[in-house]
Amino acid sequence: MSEKNDIQDIVVIGGGVVGLTTAFALQTAGKNVCVVERGALGMGASYGNAGTIADYAVAPVGTPDVLKNIFSLLLDQKSPLTIRPAALLSLTPWLLRFARQSLPNASANNAVAIAALVASSLQEWKELAARVGATPLLRQNGCLYLYESDASFAKARADIENRRRLGIAVELISPSELIKLEPAFSLSQGGAAYFPKATSVLDPLALVLEIARAFQEAGGRVLAHDITHLTRKKDHVMLRAGLVTLRAKTVIITAGAHSKDLARQAGDRIPLETERGYHLEWDMQNVPISRPTCPTARGFYFSPMQGRLRVAGTVELGGLTAAASPHRLEALEKAARQFFPDLPKANRSWMGFRPSIPDSRPVIGPSSQGADVLYGFGHGHIGLTLAPITANILRDLCLGRSPSLDIAPYSAQRF
Numbered sequence: 001m002s003e004k005n006d007i008q009d010i011v012v013i014g015g016g017v018v019g020l021t022t023a024f025a026l027q028t029a030g031k032n033v034c035v036v037e038r039g040a041l042g043m044g045a046s047y048g049n050a051g052t053i054a055d056y057a058v059a060p061v062g063t064p065d066v067l068k069n070i071f072s073l074l075l076d077q078k079s080p081l082t083i084r085p086a087a088l089l090s091l092t093p094w095l096l097r098f099a100r101q102s103l104p105n106a107s108a109n110n111a112v113a114i115a116a117l118v119a120s121s122l123q124e125w126k127e128l129a130a131r132v133g134a135t136p137l138l139r140q141n142g143c144l145y146l147y148e149s150d151a152s153f154a155k156a157r158a159d160i161e162n163r164r165r166l167g168i169a170v171e172l173i174s175p176s177e178l179i180k181l182e183p184a185f186s187l188s189q190g191g192a193a194y195f196p197k198a199t200s201v202l203d204p205l206a207l208v209l210e211i212a213r214a215f216q217e218a219g220g221r222v223l224a225h226d227i228t229h230l231t232r233k234k235d236h237v238m239l240r241a242g243l244v245t246l247r248a249k250t251v252i253i254t255a256g257a258h259s260k261d262l263a264r265q266a267g268d269r270i271p272l273e274t275e276r277g278y279h280l281e282w283d284m285q286n287v288p289i290s291r292p293t294c295p296t297a298r299g300f301y302f303s304p305m306q307g308r309l310r311v312a313g314t315v316e317l318g319g320l321t322a323a324a325s326p327h328r329l330e331a332l333e334k335a336a337r338q339f340f341p342d343l344p345k346a347n348r349s350w351m352g353f354r355p356s357i358p359d360s361r362p363v364i365g366p367s368s369q370g371a372d373v374l375y376g377f378g379h380g381h382i383g384l385t386l387a388p389i390t391a392n393i394l395r396d397l398c399l400g401r402s403p404s405l406d407i408a409p410y411s412a413q414r415f
Helices: 017-027 064-068 070-075 085-101 104-118 121-132 150-165 175-181 204-217 260-265 326-339 380-398
Strands: 007-013 033-037 081-083 143-146 171-173 192-195 199-201 221-224 229-232 237-241 244-253 273-283 293-295 300-305 308-313 315-317 348-356 363-367 370-377
Touching: 007 017, 007 237, 017 033, 017 204, 017 370, 017 380, 033 204, 033 244, 064 070, 070 081, 081 085, 085 104, 085 315, 104 380, 121 204, 121 380, 143 175, 150 171, 171 175, 175 192, 199 300, 204 221, 229 260, 229 370, 244 380, 273 326, 300 326, 308 326, 326 348, 348 380, 363 380, 370 380
Parallel strands: 007 033, 007 244, 033 221, 081 315, 143 293, 244 370
Antiparallel strands: 143 192, 171 192, 229 237, 237 244, 273 308, 273 315, 273 348, 293 300, 300 308, 363 370
């Protein structure tokens, strides 16, 4: 694609895992596609996540239990779910929506909608990884939810049964069975939930870059611009980034947490806010665990990766502009050392942005003003998991086909 005034087939805004996977699906389906990314490819939430294809991740962030404790959670700066105090006023409308979506019926409906999306995620990832030569980066050996007491283990049964009703393969295992899987967690008193189909991504950035390479080898192009303006014209959509103008028959917005303003210019006011996600990494040849493990009460994951242990997670609502909160990283490090006391100083830290929708459902499909602008954002904690699912839906829409999945629950017009 050139930066002249010619009209291109498709421009995908956003070079994370969702955008690149979508672009690859369309390029290999015969479209001419350009990805426009404001920064380095894959260096947002696609880089900083817990590296898990989470077929089990059907629970929305908002649940009746969260609603019951929402004020203590949000106002405690050390809790797994909190809010940056300076952002409280601006976040109030979003929080009210979130509270409504945490009510029992709404939360249950949201779980059903999420479960429908993740159902085929593992198979889709296996096929995509094989196509781009990234199969060695995937390891299917399950994931653990760790319960640190008998009481939390007992309380988890209702959640586990609900996941089973939604088609998730899961089993509750005792502390002795847990030790057989992961000897490093011998101090846990409550056992664990084991999700056998979950798959680790051993290097999330390497996976994204393999998809980018395959996309470009198929003839796709990548441009480094920050698209700030979107305007519909009679026969195309015009995009502007500074002095650069791009024109496309179809624009797909997959810019994660940066999608809100572009969607507004396309005619939709999406209640998207930003979760500031954190991780720490320790370089080591022998990682002490073999599968992603989440101590559920603490809201983070231990994730084994190539040559390092990553500790990733927690939710801090607080916008796109403020600096990282040092106390969040300190809390992650302190919690990690409660399980692994001999950890040295972390080799690196990261803070990035996740797009968060009150009902935890992504926005996938056409804008309310027409299918010349399509959306694929708002995936929250499961963007990595849902990348090929989202890509297939957007590909089918661009090709004039009906997606195999009913996309009404993810429509921009549901708000």
